[in-house]
Amino acid sequence: MKIIVPVKRVVDANIKIRVKADASGVELANVKMAMNPFDEIAVEEALRLKEAGKASEIIVVSVGAASAAETIRTALAMGADRGILVKAEGRVEPLAVAKLLKAIVAREEPGLVILGKQAIDDDSNQTGQMLAALLDWPQGTFASKVAVDGGQVEVTREVDGGLQTVSLALPAVVTTDLRLNEPRYASLPNIMKAKKKPLDETTPEALGVDATPRLEIVSTREPSGRQAGIKVASAAELVQKLKTAGVI
Amino acid sequence: MATLLIADHDGVRLGDATAKALTAARQIGAPVDVLVAGDGVAAIAAQAASLAGVARVLVAEGAVLANLLAEPLAELVIRITDAYTVIAAPATSAMKNALPRVAARLDVMQISDVTKVLAADTFERPIYAGNALETVRSDEAKRVLTIRAAAFPASEAGDANAPIEALPAPAASSTSRFVGADLSTSTRPELGSARIIVSGGRALGSAEKFDAVVAPLADRLGAAIGASRAAVDSGYAPNDLQVGQTGKIVAPELYVALGISGAIQHLAGMKDSKVIVAINKDPDAPIFQIADYGLEEDLFTAVPAMMDALA
Numbered sequence: 001m002k003i004i005v006p007v008k009r010v011v012d013a014n015i016k017i018r019v020k021a022d023a024s025g026v027e028l029a030n031v032k033m034a035m036n037p038f039d040e041i042a043v044e045e046a047l048r049l050k051e052a053g054k055a056s057e058i059i060v061v062s063v064g065a066a067s068a069a070e071t072i073r074t075a076l077a078m079g080a081d082r083g084i085l086v087k088a089e090g091r092v093e094p095l096a097v098a099k100l101l102k103a104i105v106a107r108e109e110p111g112l113v114i115l116g117k118q119a120i121d122d123d124s125n126q127t128g129q130m131l132a133a134l135l136d137w138p139q140g141t142f143a144s145k146v147a148v149d150g151g152q153v154e155v156t157r158e159v160d161g162g163l164q165t166v167s168l169a170l171p172a173v174v175t176t177d178l179r180l181n182e183p184r185y186a187s188l189p190n191i192m193k194a195k196k197k198p199l200d201e202t203t204p205e206a207l208g209v210d211a212t213p214r215l216e217i218v219s220t221r222e223p224s225g226r227q228a229g230i231k232v233a234s235a236a237e238l239v240q241k242l243k244t245a246g247v248i
Numbered sequence: 249m250a251t252l253l254i255a256d257h258d259g260v261r262l263g264d265a266t267a268k269a270l271t272a273a274r275q276i277g278a279p280v281d282v283l284v285a286g287d288g289v290a291a292i293a294a295q296a297a298s299l300a301g302v303a304r305v306l307v308a309e310g311a312v313l314a315n316l317l318a319e320p321l322a323e324l325v326i327r328i329t330d331a332y333t334v335i336a337a338p339a340t341s342a343m344k345n346a347l348p349r350v351a352a353r354l355d356v357m358q359i360s361d362v363t364k365v366l367a368a369d370t371f372e373r374p375i376y377a378g379n380a381l382e383t384v385r386s387d388e389a390k391r392v393l394t395i396r397a398a399a400f401p402a403s404e405a406g407d408a409n410a411p412i413e414a415l416p417a418p419a420a421s422s423t424s425r426f427v428g429a430d431l432s433t434s435t436r437p438e439l440g441s442a443r444i445i446v447s448g449g450r451a452l453g454s455a456e457k458f459d460a461v462v463a464p465l466a467d468r469l470g471a472a473i474g475a476s477r478a479a480v481d482s483g484y485a486p487n488d489l490q491v492g493q494t495g496k497i498v499a500p501e502l503y504v505a506l507g508i509s510g511a512i513q514h515l516a517g518m519k520d521s522k523v524i525v526a527i528n529k530d531p532d533a534p535i536f537q538i539a540d541y542g543l544e545e546d547l548f549t550a551v552p553a554m555m556d557a558l559a
Contacts, residue, residue: 011376016379016512017376017379017380019380026375026376026380093357094348094357094358095351095352095355095356095357095358098352120376120377121375121376122375123360123361123374123375123376123377123493124358124360125344125348125360126348126351126358126360127348128348129318129345129346129347129348129349129352130348130349130351130352131352132318132349133322133348133349133350133352133353134352137423138319138421138423138424139318139319139345139349139424141318141344141345142341142345144487154427157341157345158341158487158488159341159342159429160340160341160342160440160488160496161258161431161432161438161488162429162430162431162432162486162488163429163430163431163488164315164426164428164429164430165426165427165428165429165430166317166424166425166426166427167424167425167427168423168424168425169422169423169424172423177494178477178494179481179487213357214356214357214386214388215357215359215384215385215386216384216385216386216387217382217383217384218370218383218384218385219382219383220375220380220381220382220383221380221381221383222379222380222381223374223378223379223380223381223519226519226524226537226538228536228537228538228539228542229524229539229540229541229542230540230541230542231536231541231542231543231544232541232542232543234543234545234553235543235545235550235551235553235554235556235557236553236556236557238525238527238541238543238554238557239554239557239558240557241541242502242523242525242541245523247444247501247502247522247523248444248469248502248558
């Protein structure tokens with residue numbers, strides 16, 4: 001069984017982002033980029049399934065500018081087998097990404113597509129569900145446990161109030177939540193090896209997909225800041241203040 | 249044209265998130281129908297019908313809808329979207345799971361986590377964990393929205409008595425099956441709708457101390473219990489208590505942060521609380537920069553002192 005893992009290049013999670021002065025978006029020039037953390041978890045889960053003998057090949061796909069090839073190389077250095085870069089400039093929305101992935105799924109015929117549940121830049125949380133809908137496949141989103149057994153995958157999902165387990169017939173789409181696993185670091189020899197792994201390039205046109213954004217981003221702004229209040233000297237004073245404020 | 253709001257519920261009662269999302273749906277300006285899907289949900293439908301501003305309640309009942317799995321729920325919604333321009337739902341885990349499936353089937357882009365309705369086609373939503381706010385406009389034939397409930401007040405339950413109409417349930421999915429659920433049972437208020445939340449961080453040091461310190465204060469205040477991601481990852485608290493960008497987004501009247509430093513991802517989940525209290529022995533903890541009342545003290549002495557002051 002092949003597994004496809006889509007990965008997105010985003011601003012590194014440890015960087016504090018800044019909104020551009022003209023409100024046209026978030027400043028991305030000269031900012032450290034990295035693989036979306038949820039996607040790293042997806043790569044790790046695919047690797048574990050391969051190591052357990054449940055998968056034969058892991059194909060990493062990224063949609064974006066030429067620089068997204070670096071993100072694919074990172075996944076190859078972790079242990080994925082080959083990469084596909086769908087070259088697209090500018091903003092590509094989740095619906096378009098889902099359509100591009102559908103076209104790649106039609107070529108590769110994987111048993112599983114494992115995606116991060118959301119990207120930490122636009123926080124949309126849509127691509128996996130949309131891909132499942134377009135393919136008419138079942139979905140196991142926000143996974144904290146994935147168990148493949150024969151033609152089925154059992155996915156334990158993080159839901160409001162606790163956990164929910166669903167059983168899906170393969171092929172299926174799974175999206176990862178934070179506690180699914182701890183992604184490995186790529187070793188230096190594996191980083192060297194990754195440079196020789198195959199990385200194909202294609203385009204939305206070649207895949208027959210119109211990737212034009214549907215939504216117009218009118219403006220982007222910083223949230224209105226919250227002012228620091230006062231320091232109190234003791235727990236007793238704190239309780240007094242809260243009573244005066246009428247919140248307890 | 250009308251707006252369809254998909255209700256979330258736990259099988260027993262209508263979630264508070266739905267009453268809040270209803271407020272956002274009403275701001276769009278069209279009549280709002282509420283869809284209640286589930287198994288044995290007549291009482292929930294009646295509850296929805298009593299909310300102010302509901303034009304009609306549609307009820308679909310059947311075992312296939314019992315756990316609001318995405319596949320059958322999306323199938324149900326798709327059948328009735330012809331009559332609606334806007335399809336909305338609170339951004340709960342069940343709806344975040346199902347709604348993009350609806351959007352993809354309709355070939356429209358979803359707008360996730362709406363925090364403000366600026367016009368019928370223009371919305372504000374947070375990006376980068378709430379570190380920026382984006383205004384987006386959609387000129388598509390239909391608009392699919394998830395609503396961040398914490399950003400809107402709940403629509404009142406009143407004397408309203410909207411008509412209730414039944415819909416047939418969709419056929420069961422042949423590829424997706426509910427196996428089980430492990431939901432925490434608590435007598436405390438639900439985290440997403442609690443008036444007061446007491447939240448614990450890494451400084452608690454262990455699951456035992458988390459329970460011994462956070463729980464009594466929460467119970468004294470009638471509060472829900474929350475936790476930072478650091479506390480959850482360290483195993484001090486179960487993951488469904490996590491407040492933050494990757495957990496629950498909350499906005500209670502009072503948020504008490506115990507031993508929480510205030511990482512960006514935590515602040516994104518609670519910074520819209522009305523009053524924030526921070527108790528931390530580290531004077532440089534970033535949480536103090538957004539707290540209305542800060543107490544620089546070890547939480548293990550401060551919390552017992554608070555309990556005494558509350559007695």
